[in-house]
Amino acid sequence: MPKGSDIFLQNISKVVVFIILAFALYLFFTGHGSPGGGFIAGLMSAGALLLLALAFDIDTVRKVIPFDFKLITAIGLLIALCTGTGALFFGEPFLKHAFGYFQLPLLGKTELHTALIFDLGVYLAVVGVTMTILLTIGEDN
Amino acid sequence: MEVVVAVIVGILFTAGIYLILTQDLLRIVLGTSLLTHAVHLLLMAMSMLKTGAAPLLGRGKEQFVDPLPQALILTSIVINFGITAFFLVLSYRAYQKLDTTDMERMRSESAKHRGRRR
Amino acid sequence: MSLLHLLTLSPFLLAALLPLLGKAVPRLHKGWFAAALSALVFATLLRYLGDIRDGSPIIKSFDWIPSLGISFTVYLDGLSLLFALMITGMGVLVALYSIAYMNAAKESLTRFYVFLLVFMGAMLGLVVSDNLLTLYGFWELTSITSFLLIGYKNEKHRSRYGALKSLLITVAGGLGLLSGFILLYVMSGTYRIRELFEAGAPLMSHPLFLPAMILILFGAFTKSAQYPFHIWLPDAMEAPTPVSAYLHSATMVKAGLYLVARMSPIFSGTSEWFWIVSLGGLITLLYGSVAAIKQTDLKGILAYSTISQLGLIMSLLGLSSLSGIFDGEEQILYAAAGTAAIFHLLNHAVFKGALFMAAGIVDHETGTRDIRKLGGIAQVMPITFTLSLFGAFSMAGLPPFGGFISKEMFLESVIEPLHAGVFGLSTWAALFPIVAWIASVFTFVYSVLFVYRTFLGPRKKPLKNKQIHEAPLLMVIPPVLLAIMALVLGFFPGLVAYSLIRPATEAMIPAVTASGERLPMDLKLWHGLTPALWMTIGVIVVGILLALTAKRWTKVYNFIPRRVSINRAYDISLRFFEHITVRVTSLYMNGSSRSYVKYILGFMLLVLGLILFNSNDVTFRVGAYATIAPYEWVILIGLAAGALAVPFAKSRPVAIILTGTVGYLMVLMFVFLRAPDLALTQMVVESISVTLYLLCFYHLPKLRTERQAVRFRLPNFLVALAVGVLMTLVALTVLGTNPFEPVSDYYVRESYESAGGKNIVNVILVDFRGFDTMLEIMVLGVAAIGIFNMIKLRRKATDVGSRHVSHEGDESEDIAAHFRKAQYEHDGPTTVKAPKEPWIHCVSDLNHDDEENPEDELSDEFEDSESNDSRKKGGDSDA
Known part of the structure; x- marks a missing residue:
């Protein structure tokens, strides 16, 4: 990946990255009720990191987010799998979800849903996969 | 609108298949992308277009467009992304190794590699 | 799931765990795990002995694919129990033997024992399955695992050749078997063996009955190496000796006999069954015993002797099918052939196991299995000599060993059809005793020569100055146990007669117990001066004469043209098919x-x-x-x-x-x-x-x-x-x-x-x-791992074309440059013609890459081990 030198791009992306990440977070949590969900949020987050990598370079991204993205993929897959398996313990078919409405402080009446955990797995897997791909190719150049 | 979309699907298919049948690796990968778009449009068109609102409940709407093709397409988009990335890297590596992106030349090159290793 | 299911599946389980166990206790030879498991299964199976002895079989069912009516039903009757005990009992001994035989430092033992365990599990599953389709599945699994075991030394061309041959022949038979089973299903509407027994007469008059019988027998004959499908067995001797001892004494080749015995209640009583099985067996018996004499490799002799003995048992199974058309006293009379078959089955497992192990010991200690080089080592290897003697005597049918009793019963059984008067036997029955007698003479001769040329006489040149001593204890114990067993079976046949032999025979010929009576057992060394005894005496006299003059008359074998053998037909047809396939496939x-x-x-x-x-x-x-x-x-x-x-x-x-x-x-x-x-x-x-x-x-x-x-x-x-x-x-x-x-x-x-x-x-x-999504992210994960591997984990050494890695040779640079040039400067139509190299290759061509003159290697004869050794050395120095 070429060494970033565009100050303008760098400065803007510093701000924009957080806006995108926040938007991704929003999409993730509202996914069950309005457009959004794990896939979109995951891709969006990866896109934000990609922007960072384009504006600066791969090393910067590595420094800022020192995760092994392969591991994140694995964790995501594991979470998704565990959510599915959890249902088996309640005598339900694989991947059957449960949900309920709870009165939480500050948030008021909130819906808590195991599908959200599953979606978290999807989110992590997508972020992990996308970043693994991008970083792998980027570093090879 | 469905008829027009069906024609567009045909055009996308034609372009995609033509690209896949060319010799250059990049064109082939691009061809698969076009094919994916064609299939997405086809899926959408199959379930009739604009039969109602976006499939979001609780917004005072009664009629919705068919949500199932959308779910299928969403899956497809993401898988397509993974596969395209894989294809790209495969052709990138093939180019690094064989120094060509031409399918015909790749064959003769890899045959030479095999011969040398013996 | 029942205990029986668990027992059947336990070898598979251990096979899966073995790599981990090996990591946990790296010092321990992995053979101990296999030995312990076989011993455990053997001991547990003994618990069922009581029930089986009383004639009450055990049945346990487990639905596998209920929608297709396929269940994994375990059915343990006398026949199954006998086989299961042989499989596991021999398994213990072979595993112990292999601990001393297989060198942990030199060879990949995990692979070996995983194959061995899976094979054992498949054999167990085969003999306890009640469902024809499950039986077929295990049947094919034994073919595949024996392929892997025979080809264990996969760096040797002969191993690969032998393994492929056994696979092709036994799997071809397996496909025939499957077709036969399906035909049975078409006729009766059930895959359950027990239900097929009850189908009875309507089945026999069905037009598909004969094709089904022939197809099933095709499967059994290929597996049990009956003439002319025997050709894979001698080549399978390339396997490590413990494998040979296991596969060819108690397990693999006996599977065909098991199948014939198991199917007997369905098919016996028809003339086709009688003639195919008994005549096929007789021909094999004669051919094997005659061919064994010209062998110079110890394992070669044992291979042909195995073929011959399998033929013997097969012909007995055929003879016992006569009991299906008679009743009363005559039925019991012909059922005696079944008793003989079962008893000889057991005897053969015992003495052949001992002999194979003895051959392995000789090979291990002297470095050769060529009887032309061996001789005079009885003094230095007294234990091996004695146990070989026991085994060989039992094989030759001499008293006081178990083999004598079953051989006597065999001779009696071949005389019996003279009085039968059915199936055209009145004209042809004389054939049986004559062929049996001649084959027995040759059996006697090769048994004697096996011991004499290996252990007695003067020491030959190559071994004259070599320090030879007895094998390690662990290697000697298993064959010694088997030799003792051969003796015990001779003196006290009653030990197994009522607990194992009778239930097994009754399972094979259920008609004899229909009236509620049990089959009489008559196993003893002294039968009185019967015609069979006179035949045995004749065998011994003529056999000794022939053995003494062996040097002179064995030259006759040189006149048999080697160009027209079944092996050659196999090789030629294999190549022919390969080339046709390659040509047709290359078309598209x-x-x-x-x-x-x-x-x-x-x-x-x-x-x-x-x-x-x-x-x-x-x-x-x-x-x-x-x-x-x-x-x-x-x-x-x-x-x-x-x-x-x-x-x-x-x-x-x-x-x-x-x-x-x-x-x-x-x-x-x-x-x-x-x-x-x-x-x-x-x-x-x-x-x-x-x-x-x-x-x-x-x-x-x-x-x-x-x-x-x-x-x-x-x-x-x-x-x-x-x-x-x-x-x-x-x-x-x-x-x-x-x-x-x-x-x-x-x-x-x-x-x-x-x-x-x-x-x-x-x-x-x-x-x-959700499940789709779950799999989808898995696909993504796989794609990411693939990409990561392609970029990060590539091997530098093979990276010849890469622009980023420096090259070792300039040649690749040249080619790369040449093509780059062509890519940029080419003006004309750019249909670059790839060099016209064939895209698909024949397997046989690939096989010969590393070794020379394939023609010689495919010959009928065993090559002597020296030339094998020298070739190996040559190969090493080349590499």
Whole structure:
């Protein structure tokens, strides 16, 4: 990946990255009720990191987010799998979800849903996969 | 609108298949992308277009467009992304190794590699 | 799941765990695990002895694929128990023996024991299965695992050749078996063996009865190495000796006999069954015993002797089928042949196991198995000598060993048909005792020569100065136990007669117990001066004479032309088929993926097109379509134009950006088509994809415009156009047809009620169709791992063409440069002709890459081990 030198791009992306990440977070949590969900949020987050990598370079991204993205993929897959398996313990078919409405402080009446955990797995897997791909190719150049 | 979309699907298919049948690796990968778009449009068109609102409940709407093709397409988009990335890297590596992106030349090159290793 | 199921499956379980166990206790030889498990299973099986002895079989069922009526039903009767005990008992001894035989430092033992355990499990499963399909599955599994075991030393060409031969022949037989089983099912409507027994007479008059019988016998004969399918067995001697001892004494080859015995109640009583089984057995018996004498390799002798002994048992099984047409006293009389078969089965396992192990010990200690070099080692290896003597005497049918009793019973059984008077026996029955007697003489001769030439006489030159001593204790104990067993079976046959032999025979001939009486057992050394005894005395006298003069008359074998052997026919036909296959396959598999894509598209066009034009309910819908706003027109036209422009793009970035444009226009389409989720996803994916494209192809040379002549491009274009038109038609027809209630209505209804979500698309993804999503992210993960591997884990050494890694040789640089030049400067039509190298190769050609003169290696004869050794040495120094 070429060494970033565009100050303008760098400065803007510093701000924009957080806006995108926040938007991704929003999409993730509202996914069950309005457009959004794990896939979109995951891709969006990866896109934000990609922007960072384009504006600066791969090393910067590595420094800022020192995760092994392969591991994140694995964790995501594991979470998704565990959510599915959890249902088996309640005598339900694989991947059957449960949900309920709870009165939480500050948030008021909130819906808590195991599908959200599953979606978290999807989110992590997508972020992990996308970043693994991008970083792998980027570093090879 | 469905008829027009069906024609567009045909055009996308034609372009995609033509690209896949060319010799250059990049064109082939691009061809698969076009094919994916064609299939997405086809899926959408199959379930009739604009039969109602976006499939979001609780917004005072009664009629919705068919949500199932959308779910299928969403899956497809993401898988397509993974596969395209894989294809790209495969052709990138093939180019690094064989120094060509031409399918015909790749064959003769890899045959030479095999011969040398013996 | 019952204890029996667990016992059957336990070898598989251990095989799966073995690599881990090996890591946990690296110092321990992995053979101990195998030995311990076999001992455990053996001991547990002994618990059932009581029930079986009383004639009450055990049946346990476990539904496997209930929808197809396939269950894993374990049925343990006398026959199954006898085999199961032989499999596990021999398993213990072989595993112990192999601990001393297999060198942990030199060989990959995990692989060896995993194969061995899976093989044992498959054998166990085979003998306890009550369902024909399960039986078939285990049957094929034994073929595959024995292939792996025989080819264990896969660096040797002869091993691979022998393994492939055994696989091809036994699997061909297996396919015959499967067809036979299916025919049985067609006739009776059941796959359960027990139910087939009860099907009775209507089955026999069915026109498919004979084909089913022949197909099943084909399977059994190939597995049990009956003439002319025996050719795989001598070549299978390339396996390590413990494997040979296991496969050819108690297990693999006995599977065919088990099958014949198991199927006897269904088929016996018909003349075809009687003649095929007994005559096939007799021919094999004679052929094997005659061919064994010319062998010079210890294991070669044992291989042909195994073929011969299997023939003996097979002919006994055939003779016992006569009991199916008689009743009363005569039935009991002919059932005695069955008793003999079962008893000899056990005896053969015992003495052949001992002899194989003895051959292995001799090989291990002297370094050769060639009897022309061996001799005079009885003094230094007294234990091995004694146990070989016991084994050989039992094999030759001499008192006081178990083999004597069963051989006597065999001779009696072959005389019996003289009085039968059915199936044309009145004319041909004399054949049986004559052939049996001649074969017995040859059996005697090779048994004697086996011991004499190996252990007695003067020491020969190659071994004269060699320090030879007795093998390690662990290696000697298993064959010693077997030799003692051979003696015990002779003196106290009653030990097994009522507990094992009788239930097994009764399982084979259920008719004898129909009246509630048990089959009489008459196993003893002294039968009085019967015709059989006189025959044995004759065998001994003539045999001794022949053995003494062996040097003179064995020259006769040299006159048998070697060019016309079954082996040669096998080799020639194999090559012939290979070449035909390669030629036919090369016609369409030309190695160009473009052709393959065209095949796929061609079939798609054909099938879809035919369906479209042949079905009557295809209508095109008229009217009631959604309207198109003006701005949507713009996007639609943009989509079409963008797509059409990609093939004409002159440079890579332009092509990439054009494709990206199509993608972004799709985003807008999704927005207008009320799919917000899709629009969002597509947008992000498109951005990332374009970045990826640019990243990957940043360094690539300029896109070469396709300068192909029109005659190359036109067919491509026509195919593409045809597909495009077809897809448009498909889209239009689908719009006009609506045969089913859409599933989506359910999703729309239930999304909030039962899944608690308002975004129906998301609810479908994570809830209704969560499993799809789960697998989808797995696909993504796999793609990511693949990409990571391609980039990060590549091996530097083989990276010849890479521009980033420095090259060892300049040759590749030259080629690379040459092609780069061609790529940039080429002016004419650029159909580069690939060097015309065949795309697909014959297996046999590949096999011969590393070793020379294949012609010699495929000969009937065993090569002496010295030339093998020297070749190995040569190979080593070459490498």
